[in-house]
Amino acid sequence: xxxxxxxxxxxxxxxxxxxxxxxxxxxxxxxxxxxxxxxxxxxxxxxxxxxxxxxxxxxxxxxxxxxxxxxxxxxxxxxxxxxxxxxxxxxxxxxxxxxxxxxxxxxxxxxxxxxxxxxxxxxxxxxxxxxxxx
Amino acid sequence: xxxxxxxxxxxxxxxxxxxxxxxxxxxxxxxxxxxxxxxxxxxxxxxxxxxxxxxxxxxxxxxxxxxxxxxxxxxxxxxxxxxxxxxxxxxxxxxxxxxxxxxxxxxxxxxxxxxxxxxxxxxxxxxxxxxxxx
Amino acid sequence: xxxxxxxxxxxxxxxxxxxxxxxxxxxxxxxxxxxxxxxxxxxxxxxxxxxxxxxxxxxxxxxxxxxxxxxxxxxxxxxxxxxxxxxxxxxxxxxxxxxxxxxxxxxxxxxxxxxxxxxxxxxxxxxxxxxxxx
Numbered sequence: 001x002x003x004x005x006x007x008x009x010x011x012x013x014x015x016x017x018x019x020x021x022x023x024x025x026x027x028x029x030x031x032x033x034x035x036x037x038x039x040x041x042x043x044x045x046x047x048x049x050x051x052x053x054x055x056x057x058x059x060x061x062x063x064x065x066x067x068x069x070x071x072x073x074x075x076x077x078x079x080x081x082x083x084x085x086x087x088x089x090x091x092x093x094x095x096x097x098x099x100x101x102x103x104x105x106x107x108x109x110x111x112x113x114x115x116x117x118x119x120x121x122x123x124x125x126x127x128x129x130x131x132x133x134x
Numbered sequence: 135x136x137x138x139x140x141x142x143x144x145x146x147x148x149x150x151x152x153x154x155x156x157x158x159x160x161x162x163x164x165x166x167x168x169x170x171x172x173x174x175x176x177x178x179x180x181x182x183x184x185x186x187x188x189x190x191x192x193x194x195x196x197x198x199x200x201x202x203x204x205x206x207x208x209x210x211x212x213x214x215x216x217x218x219x220x221x222x223x224x225x226x227x228x229x230x231x232x233x234x235x236x237x238x239x240x241x242x243x244x245x246x247x248x249x250x251x252x253x254x255x256x257x258x259x260x261x262x263x264x265x266x267x268x
Numbered sequence: 269x270x271x272x273x274x275x276x277x278x279x280x281x282x283x284x285x286x287x288x289x290x291x292x293x294x295x296x297x298x299x300x301x302x303x304x305x306x307x308x309x310x311x312x313x314x315x316x317x318x319x320x321x322x323x324x325x326x327x328x329x330x331x332x333x334x335x336x337x338x339x340x341x342x343x344x345x346x347x348x349x350x351x352x353x354x355x356x357x358x359x360x361x362x363x364x365x366x367x368x369x370x371x372x373x374x375x376x377x378x379x380x381x382x383x384x385x386x387x388x389x390x391x392x393x394x395x396x397x398x399x400x401x402x
Contacts (some may be wrong), residue, residue, distance in 0.1 A: 004368050004375065026194035035137050036402075037173055037266050039305055039366050043258075043377030050225045051223060053179040056210035059221050060230055064369035065210055066222045076333055087327050088334045091318045096330040098173050100138050100264040107138065109177030112229075118342050119344075127335055128375060130368040132305050132402035163388050169271050171400050172308055185357055185363045189311040192346035193355050199344055202358045234272050234398040240320055241272065241396060243311030246363075268304075268398035 004130040012123035015068055015089075017050075020127060021113040024106060034104040041096035042127050046086035046120035048093035049067075049127065054063035054113025067092070078120030086119035093117055100129065101119070138264040139184055143213035145255035149223075151184075151194030154261060155247040158233075158240060162217035165268035166239040176261050180254035181226035183261065188247025201226070201253070220253035227251055235265060272398040279389035283336055285318075285328030286328025288395060289381040290365075291376060301401035302372040309364035310395050312387035314354035315359035315393055335360070335387070341357065354387035359371075369399060 007023050024040060053059040061068050067089045075083035097114065100107040108114075116127050141157050158174060173235075174183050187193040203222045211218035231248065234241040252260050273330045275291050292308060308317050321327040345352035355365065368375040376382075384395050 002370050005369055037171070037264060037305070039368060041366070041368065041375075043375065043380060045319070045327070045377065045379045051179070051229045052221055052225050056213055056215075058214070059179070059218065062211045062213050063222050063225050064220040066205060066218075069210070070204075070338075071334060076337070077330045079324055079330050080326070081324075084327065084330040084334075085322055088331050091320050091331050091361055093225055094228055094362055094365070095319045097228070097364060098175070098232060100173060100175065100262055101202060102136050102138055102264075105179065107175075109179065111179045128368055130305060130370075132266055132400055134268070134400075134402070146351050171398060185313070188357050190347055190349075191347070193313070193352065196345045196347050196352040197359050200339060200352075203344070204338075220312055221363070228362055231362070232309070232366060234307060234309065234396055236270050236272055236398075241309075242313065243313065245313045251304060262325045266401070267402055 004128050007127040009116050011118035011123055011126040013121055015064040015116040016121055017064055017115040019054050019113050022056050024114050027122050027129050028101055028106055031064055031131050033131055035058050036101045036133040038099045038101050039096055039130045043085055044125055046090055048117040049097045050115050050117055051097050051112050053111045055111055083120045089119040138262050143250050145257055146250035148180050148255055149251040150255055151198055151249040161263050162235055165265050167203055167265055170235045170265055172233045172235050173264045175238040176238050178259055180224055182189040182224050182251040182254050184227050184249050184251055185229045185231050185246050187245045189245055191236040197235050206247040211233040212256055217254045270395050274391055274396040277384050277393040278387035283332040283390055284386040285383040286323050286385050287381050292382050294297055295397050296369055301398050301399055304369045304399055304401040306367045306369050307364055307398045308372055312393055314351055314358055316358050316385040317365045318361050318385055319365050319380050321379045323379055329342055336374050351388045357387040
């Protein structure tokens, strides 16, 4: 039996930031541990997890648009699948984030939300959650 | 009662790397656990936490200057507060870092220090520390 | 006695992504804990750790080549050692990654591998592994 939780995501665009904050909160509330660390990680190499503002949808849009313009579509890339830009973005943003869990809640700032970052969509994707008590 | 520690920071510049290594060490020495992981995380969406060289102040300066030149002040950004560059930098550098704690000390390389990265200062900011024994 | 594991790496190029996935798996299999989190971190300030595709060697090549072209060799950098680009890349990619351990195995996607990222080689380097049961 696996001791971690999977969130299923269906992205709809090539580059898309999917707000998973409420699903992360739901998992933590259902968990037995009221204090510890929560790892939020994706098993995909053309995606990432980040924490940023989720009040104004323009913020994740702007981050995605910056990344799209930063990484060239082609040129010197050798990977034949053509999705090297997505792999680059994945390593720039990172595959995981970690949150403090305290009194059964994630410690997030007023403006912070958790996003799954799609860089090679649309696709079916997953994010894994693992809570370590302490 | 909260089971994590808060560090208060007062940044003085728009982009600034504040060395918090000694405050991180103080927290670990005061903690009861001599072995485990330490999460260092910020609740702000226009800031970040990074580990880099703190011997020569030119190093954090150069990283900040690189980021300032990398992200355009405006142009295609939609977020109306005008601080989209700071949000972008936050996701590029990341909201947290994790250290190994061993024999009551953080495992850091000879040149490594822990920095709070301000990208939209000057402001009052916070960094949270959470130690998981193990 | 130290309660974490060190991997020794000898990089051969200025910028190089060294696949350490099998060494990470070996460590986990030898460890006693079958469930928890594994921190993979480097003590060097001109290097990083990332998770990305290790099936096609062109993928890590493309990420390294992107970073080499992104960060200028010189110009406005003040750090006198001349390796500011490597410090910048270190903070962009990040000093550590964290994996879920479940049933005694790391939870990695089909295409995911763990890389030590050299940005100022060739050099002798180290990566530290710390497993927290839970």
